[in-house]
Amino acid sequence: xxxxxxxSFPVKGDNFDDAGKASIQIKKRxxxxxxxxxxxxxxxxxxxxxxxxxxxxxxxGNINIRVTDDNISINIRDxxxxxxDIKQAMQQGYSTANxxxxxxxxxxxxxxxxxxxxxxxFEILSKANxxxxxxxxxxx
Amino acid sequence: MNLTxxxxxxxxxVVCGGDGLDRxxxxxxxxxxxxxxxxxxxxxxxxxxxxxxxxxVAVSVxxxxxxxxxxxxxxxxxxxxxxxxxxxxxxxVTELSGFETVGRIYNLLHP
Ligand SMILES: Nc1ncnc2c1ncn2[C@@H]1O[C@H](COP(=O)(O)OP(=O)(O)O)[C@@H](O)[C@H]1O
Ligand SMILES: [Mg+2]
Numbered sequence: 001x002x003x004x005x006x007x008s009f010p011v012k013g014d015n016f017d018d019a020g021k022a023s024i025q026i027k028k029r030x031x032x033x034x035x036x037x038x039x040x041x042x043x044x045x046x047x048x049x050x051x052x053x054x055x056x057x058x059x060x061g062n063i064n065i066r067v068t069d070d071n072i073s074i075n076i077r078d079x080x081x082x083x084x085d086i087k088q089a090m091q092q093g094y095s096t097a098n099x100x101x102x103x104x105x106x107x108x109x110x111x112x113x114x115x116x117x118x119x120x121x122f123e124i125l126s127k128a129n130x131x132x133x134x135x136x137x138x139x140x
Numbered sequence: 141m142n143l144t145x146x147x148x149x150x151x152x153x154v155v156c157g158g159d160g161l162d163r164x165x166x167x168x169x170x171x172x173x174x175x176x177x178x179x180x181x182x183x184x185x186x187x188x189x190x191x192x193x194x195x196x197v198a199v200s201v202x203x204x205x206x207x208x209x210x211x212x213x214x215x216x217x218x219x220x221x222x223x224x225x226x227x228x229x230x231x232x233v234t235e236l237s238g239f240e241t242v243g244r245i246y247n248l249l250h251p
Contacts, residue, residue, distance in 0.1 A: 017219070020198025027202060044202050045178050052174075105191045110175035117179070 005033055005067040011051050013059040013080065016104060022063055023048040033067055039140055042118035043072055046136050049111035050076040056101055057081065058131065071120075074136040083126040090116065090124075141165050141249060143207050143230055146186065150234055150244055152209065156221050157230035163206040167249065170242050174199050181205065188241050194219040200229045207231070211238045 007029060009022040027044045035043070047063060054061035058080025066073045083089045090112050097107025116122045121137035143161040147154060154161070166184030171177045172191045181187055183204045189196060192214045200208055207230030210216060216224070216231055224231040234241055 016195065019195050020202060024198060024201050041183075048178055048199075048202055049175065104193045104195050105172055105174040106195075108173040108175045110173070110179065114175060114179045 002069045006065065008062055008064045011054040011061045011063060011078075013055060013057075013061070013078075015055055016101075019052055019055050019106075020048060023051050026063065026065060030065075030067070030072070035067070035072070035140070039072070039138060043074070043138050046115045046118045046138070047074060047076075049115050050074070050134055050136070052106055053111055054078045054080070056097060056106060061131075069140070071140055072138045074134075074138070076134040076136070077131065078133075079131040082128045082130055082132055083124065084128055086124050086126060143186070143232075146209075146245060146248070147232060149248055150236070150241065152232040152234050155216055155231040155233055156225040157207065157228055160207065160228050160230045163230070165206045165245075165249065168242065168245050170238055178203065186245065188238055188245075190214050190238065192216045192220060194223050196220065197223040197227055197229055200224075201227050205229070209234060209241060211236060211241050 011022050026047055058078035061078030064075040088094055092113045093109040095107045095109035101107045119136045120139045123135040126132040143163050165186050168186045168188060169181035170188040172189050177199055181203050185205050186207055186209060187200060187205050188209045190211050192210055194217055196208060209232045211234055213235045
């Protein structure tokens with residue numbers, strides 16, 4: 001019998017003290033669902049980078065996870081400033097992170113690139129001043 | 141090889157997470173950019189860094205590292221120690237440079 005699991009975690013913008021907290025909880029849930037190895041590794045990287053981007057650039061957001069027998073589908077939605085030039089944002093090394101963010105070890109400009117690398121399918125939908133939606137698919 | 145042996149051989153000071161020193165070390169990764177470490181370090185690695193901010197702990201938990209070594213005598217922030225203790229991540233400090241630290245660990249792991 002095929003089973004589906006779906007759960008969501010809210011993420012608050014600018015809350016660097018808790019960066020990674022949602023990702024850690026999500027990884028635990030996924031492990032509990034029997035997800036391991038390379039699939040778990042890639043999912044954790046994709047979710048962590050998405051979480052950090054909400055904290056770095058948006059006011060608030062939400063991570064939604066759907067797990068089926070075949071894949072893990074992750075939708076990350078935020079109500080931030082949006083990404084004007086998605087192609088540029090995807091480039092390795094491109095970052096608008098400020099000094100404060102860089103001092104904490106973020107802002108290498110590798111996040112979106114790494115998410116794409118870890119995904120079997122990846123799409124960014126964004127509108128200026130409305131927010132951003134990342135759609136990540138990882139096959140099991 | 142486990143962390144206890146690394147602590148002994150490199151004379152590392154154990155800041156917290158001493159209960160986890162029996163963890164096996166699968167290898168190591170050195171870096172200060174969190175995205176780089178997320179992408180390229182592996183489970184069971186010891187992470188060598190001069191990044192002392194509390195955000196290193198979440199990265200280590202997610203990557204299931206054996207532990208973290210701060211180089212050049214870097215003092216971890218209070219929040220970092222608190223978080224690492226709570227999560228059971230061994231936090232180790234050395235006066236050595238990153239280069240020296242990595243070189244010595246590499247030689248121990250690949251005699
Ligand atoms: N959710 C988001 N909302 C607005 N801008 C974003 C978002 N995510 C990424 N960006 C923009 O894309 C750039 C590249 O992001 P990323 O590849 O994660 O690298 P970094 O976060 O290290 O800068 C960011 O510097 C930022 O300008
Ligand atoms: Mg980022």
